[in-house]
Amino acid sequence: MTIQASLETALEARGVNPAQFSELMIRLLDNGVLCRDESKREAELYDRYLQVADLVEDYLGVLRVRLLHEARFHSLRLFPPGAEVPGLADPEDAFNSGLRERLNQQEVALILVLRAEYDKALREGQIDEHGQVVLPLEAVSLACKNLLGRPLPEGLVERRALFRRLRQLRLIRTAGDDALEDAESWLTIRPDITSLVTDTVLAELLAGDAPAAETPSAEADPEEETP
Structure with a gap:
């Protein structure tokens, strides 16, 4: 056979x-x-x-x-x-491998920050029943400044592209592109963030020596993106 x-x-x-x-x-x-x-x-x-x-x-x-x-x-x-x-x-x-796709610097930076924020919420017991963490966009921006010394992109088009990419990787949820204009809007960090950023990388970030990151290709169908 x-x-x-x-x-x-x-x-x-x-x-x-x-x-x-x-x-x-x-x-x-x-x-x-x-x-x-x-x-x-x-x-x-x-x-x-x-x-x-x-x-x-x-x-x-x-x-x-x-x-x-x-x-x-x-x-x-x-x-x-x-x-x-x-x-x-x-x-x-x-x-x-060809499956490996290098992320750009802004994507790497935001993923590292979200992983750190996820770990913080986990320690504080701020995880919902689905293993998700909900944060205001303003808190994410502040965390970017504190951990990496850089804010989120100021340009709306650039910011939308950045968050759209992380949605495609199934790392976050947002209320849609329009919500990114409002600092008081919220985003949800999915537990899959721990699959892309290991504890070793997180420790290096918190020590001030964050390396570049790589991830498998994950191009989502645009019509299926969750707002």
Whole structure:
């Protein structure tokens, strides 16, 4: 029996057809992240993953791509070979991969600040039942100045692009682009922030020596972004 035939047999036993499996894998490899509460489509794909989790992990294992499944928060995130993943051992023969995409300096800076704010809220018990932290935009801007010595971008277009990118990475939620004009608006930091910034990187940030960061590619479908 061929590998394809074996896979199709295994899928059939789980009630998933090859086209559905292909859709799931393409979505994961293309976006690098999947959160059940992001949209109806992602909820369907996440539930499909649960049906065929072992087959997905076997498939990714061949590619040497690692998958972090945060069952508590119903999220999946892919990491290329060699990436440091909280809770997963790094292979000795790690190497770079095309899945890895370097973020620009502003994106790195904001992600580091949000990770620090998330850790602070965690220590203070300010985490909701979904593992999320809600902060006023003004507090985020102040944290940027205190931790990195730089404010959020003043230009509205630049600021919108920055926060849109973090929404695509499923790291935050905002009330939409218009809310970014109001310093009193709020944003939600999702628990997935801990997957991209390890405790080691966070410690370096707080010590005043924050390094550059890398993350798997995660281009979200514009029509599915959560406001």
